[in-house]
Structures are given as C-alpha cells and as structure tokens.
Amino acid sequence: MRKLINIIAILCLVVMPQFVMAQVARQNDVVPVGIITLLSEMKDDTEADNKADNKTDKALTLVEDDEDLLGNQLDERAWTLATIVYRILTAILLIIIFLMAFYSVRHYVFTLNRVFGDQRYPYLDIDSANWPSVTVLVAAHNEEAVIAGALNALLNVDYPRDKIRIMPMNDRSTDRTREIIDALVERYPGAITPFHRSSGKPGKAAALKDAMKLLDSEIIVVFDADYLPSRGLVKQLVSPFFDPEVGATMGRVVPQNVGSNLLTRILDLERSGGYQVDQQARMNLHLVPQYGGTVGGIRVNALESIGGWRDDVLAEDTDLTYRLLLNDWKVVYQNRSECYEEVPEVWSVRMKQIMRWAKGHNQAMISHTIGLFKKQGLTFFEKLDGLALLGVYVMAPLLMLAWVISIILFYFTPSFIVTTFIVFFSFVLFSALGNFAAFFQMAAATYLDGSRHRIRLLPFVLFGFVISVVAISQATLSQLLDIFLKREMKWDKTQRYRNTNH
C-alpha cells in the first residue's frame, strides 16, 4: 500500500509540472496584446450598445480617438517591456502553482496513507523496562490560572517515583504563579523541584537553557503550564528513547476548550488534521515528524551534542527538529499520547499566535535549508518532506502573490484560450486543491477520531484559512522589515482562558 501511494505521489509530482510546462511552451507564442484586445472588445461592445440607443456616432468617435492615442504610445520599447513583465509574472505564477500542487499532493498522500496505509506505533506497547531518569519541565510565565492543574496531573503519572522529577520553570511571573508552585512544593515534599527565574533573557527557550544547568537526568519532557497530562503519558513519551537513534518525541495536542466558540471549534479541526493525519503519516512514512515544543521529550545527550537550546530563535521546537535531523537524530511522533491544551478563543490572539509561529518557522527555514540539502544519510523523501515543512509558512504570502498575479494576468492578456486556461488552472489549484487538500486531511482526521458531527463545520475553516493567510503574510512582511531594519524579533505570549478555580 505504501509503495502504491509513493508511486501515485511520484506520478503526480512528475506529470503535473510537465503538463503545466507544456502549456507554457504552447502559450509562449502569445503576444501580450491584452490591453489592445480589451479595448477593441470594449469598442465592439460600445458600438453595439450605442446602436441600440441610437447614439452611435458620438461613442465611436470617442473610442477611435482612444485607439489612436494608444497606438501612438505603444512604441517598440514599451512593447518589449510589457512582454518581459508578462512572461515574468507568468513564470512566477507557474512556480507558485507548482509549489501549491506539490503541497496538495503531499496532503493527499498523507491522508491516504493515514486512512488506508500501514500504521507505525513501534514504541507504544513498552510496559516493563529499565526506565531512564526523567525531568518534567513545565514552562510557566504568568500561569496562575492553570499551573496547579498541570502539576497535580503530573504528580499522578505512572512512572517509577525514583526516576522522575517535576520542575516547574516559573519565568519571571508577576502574578500568583510562584505562590501556587511553592504551596504545592510544601504540600508534596520532595516531589516537585521548583525553578523560579527572576532575571535573564525572556522566552521559553532562554528559560529552558537556564534550567538545563540544574538537570542530571537522561531525558527531559517539556509541557506548557496549560497542558493536562494523562496518567500514562510520560511513559509513552519516554519509551521511544530506548531507540538509540531517537533524539526527541512528540505527543498529540488536543484542544480542551473546543466548545467555547466558533474559533475554538475551527482550531480543533485544524489540530486534528495536523496531528491525527499529518504527523502520524510522517511517522508512518519514515519522514520528518516535528517536535512541537510541548508534550514532547528530548534526550539530554542529543540536545548537548547539537549545542543545547537556542534562545535567539522564535520557534525553538522547529529549530530543534532540524538541528536533531542534521545530526543523525530522529523525532518520533506518538499519536496516542494525547494531552489537552487551551487554544485561543479570540481572533486577535489567534492571529498573534500564528504570526509568531510563522516568523519562527521562517527563521528556521533560513537557518537550515542549505544544511538539509547537503546532509548525507537522509533519504530523498526525508529531505523533500523536511524542505516542505520548512517552507510551509512561506506558502501563505506566495498564495496572496499568486492571487494578485492571476488578476493582473487576467486583464493583461487577450481572451486567448490557452492563457485563460493558465489563469483558470491556477484558480482551480488554489481553491480546489491547494486550499482544500488540507480540508480533506481534517475531514479524514475527524473520521479517524470517530467524531461524527464536527466534520460539518468544515466550510467555516475557509474563514480561518483566509485569516491565517493574511496573518502569516503580514508576519512574513514584518519579518523582512525586521531583517532590513535590524530590529529584534518580539515574542508574544498566548493568552490563557481557564478559570483559576479549576
């Protein structure tokens, strides 16, 4: 089955660009006389209308005057320039179409693999073993609403007591976070080792970097303060480390506040698609599952061998995934290691969140693309998937650019069938395949989860998609400005909604 899917994927990747390029070759003979043709058509239409209204003479005179004026202005140089601009725009559009088609095929391959292919859970059933020592780090910055819930859940996990240490990292909180942690330390002596951080660089990566100096365990497991781990979660996240090639593990994040409003329900669908299908398919196909920063474990030895945490990056999780990959470590995704999290309930918070992700991801793309190309020991598909993952947030601004180019080309070119086809093809790709392939993935995820009704919300995801595209494009532009103006990138904390009494 896996082979069949691979063959289909290769065929799509090989045939589709060739088809597009054939169309380009055919349409190269077309001269960009769109404006003239457009005006001629306008003239014909005007003539027809004016005849009907018995105002022919006056209108014809006006149109003929316009045509004469235009004919004088379009000299040889303008003609050449227009041709060049036209061809550049078409080439850019075709490249974007190709990229969109590639991502679409990727989505379909993942979805089909997840629904019909062999599933890999090689480490899930490990029950008895000499478990390695683990420190569970709980990142907390002004988390008074949620920190107690997370620590109480961790105190109840199934893991040998002498092998586990729970360490909340209170990063310069100004609310009651410190007070709550200290109260729990007092209530459960020896079970929690607090790390109160009052100075230093802000951000989770910087806090993790400082916390590493206090650790002596083989594995660290990182949670956010709003996550509620189940009893068996730590064992599930640690079990892949019996494989000496595994540098990090990642569990599945499940939104807890699903029913709050339409946004949380849309995000629930997006998360389902991203984890249940995308991450697990990458695991099944031996590609590049992504370490997500939380609900995940890291081998300390591996982390040290790649230079430890970087506090100068916005998405330390993506950065870590690629640094591990480039140093012969693998990331394992454990789909059944679910952990609840809160998702944003307000669009502005969601936009800030996705903008931060986009900037961090793009930063990782700049840092690791060349390294990934050069890396020995990775399979072709691992490299391809790694590159696709790095470039995923660039697709949003490219998509917006493609929309603009499509509209320009539509008016810039004559009503010639091939050119119309190109524009039409691009729209089809963007809307039918490019965008909706991801929706197909979400639908498959809800099916696999056994959710019967939430799949009906899928049309609303279109709104979320458009807003994400705008937010990511804005973030990318802002990032480019940051680079040119040498501004330091800012880290925005995601707002929490859970009630303090929980």
Place this chain on the structure above:
Amino acid sequence: MWDIAFFTAFFAILLLPFTPAIKEWLLKKDATPLWRVSTNDEVRHFSDRFKVFADKELSMAFIKDSYKIITPDSEFSAARSNKLFRVIDKKVYVPESVRLPDNNVYTQEIYAKSHVEFGRKTKIYAALVLGNVKLDDECIVTRWLQANVIEVGESCKLFGRVSADKKIEIKSNCIFSRLNAPIIEFGAQDNIDREDLGITQDRQKDISHLRKVKCELDAAGRCIINGDCIIPPYSLISCDLIVRGSLKISHGSLILGNIKAYKSISIESRVTIEGSIVSRADILAGDWSYLQGPVISEKNVKLGHGATVGSVGQSSTITALAFACADNVLVYGTINVRLPEIDTADD
C-alpha cells in the same frame, strides 16, 4: 432576469455547505474535547477494576443472585466429560478450588477466590482468579485473564490481556497478544542453570576472551554505520550502535549499549546484549542468547532455544507484529504481539 437567476443559483450553491455547518455550530452536537485514553493501557486495568466491582456486588445479597456460584461438589463441576458446548451467560463466582468441565463457554466474567482448572476447549470471556489457573488444551480467552500463576496447555488462544502475579507457563502452538508476568516460560524447560552457562546480566563476568571493536563515534557517543554490518565472533562493543542496513552479531559477542538496525537483526548463539534492540524488520535471536531489552521489532521476533529476555531484577518488554520461540525460553516482563494469529514458524 437571467442575471438574477444566475447569481441566485450561484449563491445558493455557495452557501449550501454552510447549512449543516451553521446547524452544528448552533446546536453544538459534537463540541466536547476529544476523549483520550488515560489508564486503559495498563495490563491489569480491567482485572483491577473488575475486582473492585465484583467485591462490591458480592457483598450485596440481592445482586449476588446475578452470579452463578460453582463449588467443587456442585452438579455443574461434576459434569467433567461434557461433549457438547454449554453456554453460561451469567457472571460466575467460584469460592473454592475447582476443576471446570470441558467445552464450556463463559460469556461473562469469572471471579474465583482460589485455584481453577478449565477443561479442554473452554471459551472464557474474562477471568480474575486469585489462586492459580490451569487452561487445558485448546482453550480460548477473549478479553483478559489475571491469576497468581497461569499454566497454559497446547494450542490455546489468548487474546486480550493475560497477566500473572508470579508466572505464566506456555506450551507449544499457543497464540497470544499481550502477556505480563515476572516470569514467562515457553515450552519444556531444560534442567540447565543459565548462570552456569554465563547467560546472565552479570557485569563482573570474565570478558578477557572478547575482542574490543573500535568504533567511530559521533558527538553523542554513538557508532553509526551506513549499510550492512557483521560483528565478528567474540566481539565486545561498549557503545550504542546504529546500522542503516541489516546487522548480524556473531557467536559469543557482548554488546553493552543499545542497538538499532534499519533492516533485520540476526543474533547468533550465546550473544549477550545489555541494552535495547530495535529493528524496522525482524529480530532473530539464536540459542542461549541473552537480551536485556526492550526488544522492539516492527515485524517479527523469533527466539532460539534457551534464549532469555530481561532478568529477575529488571523486567523487560518484547513488542512485535508476530512472535515465535523455541522451547526453554524465558521472558521476564511483558510480551506484546500486534498480529497474534500470524504464523512465523516457516518464515
């Protein structure tokens, strides 16, 4: 007119998918967080829960009637040579040691306070036995079985979770999906002490006859080999080993680290591996080999005569798609087989 009709049709088609979407948004029929598995993965989860439930029920006289109570002198247990299948569709309570007849089908849980011997071709849904259990040949367990010691006859099928406080003994031609016990014995046991053969996790043992293999290590102290690898006889490897091909470990070698191979791992006789063994394909362990484990295979695991996995002080896990072993094999801990009915005998 046609323009209006066109735009009306266009918007109707556009908005059609939003009808069920708006309905679901407003009615919130499926707006709860995804249910997640919490403790169900624990091997004794169901038996522990059933014990609490059954003790509570049996203490209440009116509910007690919903149990079929079987004692050694009851008519039911006396009918040993039952030739026809008999279905018992009540929960069963066994207060004393008893031998139950052949060909019975128990469609609900059995709760036994002492030893129980099930006759041939018995089908058991689930059983919690506080004493020892003996399953005669061709018995089937469909959900779970928990006891102190479990003795399994020939050609039995153990689906679901089977766990024992002390020991599980399994005879030939049995299939199973999940076993857990401090000691799991397969087939007839030789009267040879494994310690006499040096097959133990004993770091003080003499290793002077072994040749230390020099490995090129990465920054994390691992040896990574691109392609297939054969480790010569009586080699000593003290680091983690990753082979991007198949791996063969020859007779008498000692591996102190963890090993992983992208293809199959073939372990010859009397090899000792003190770390984990991970393969994307088969793992074949030779006679009298010792594997501390865990042993993780994405395909099949086969253990040769006298092989040992885990140790008395440190239990381990074998997880594979299919599992097969020769006689006199000892496993300390857990065995998980995802496709128990696959026959690996002739592979």
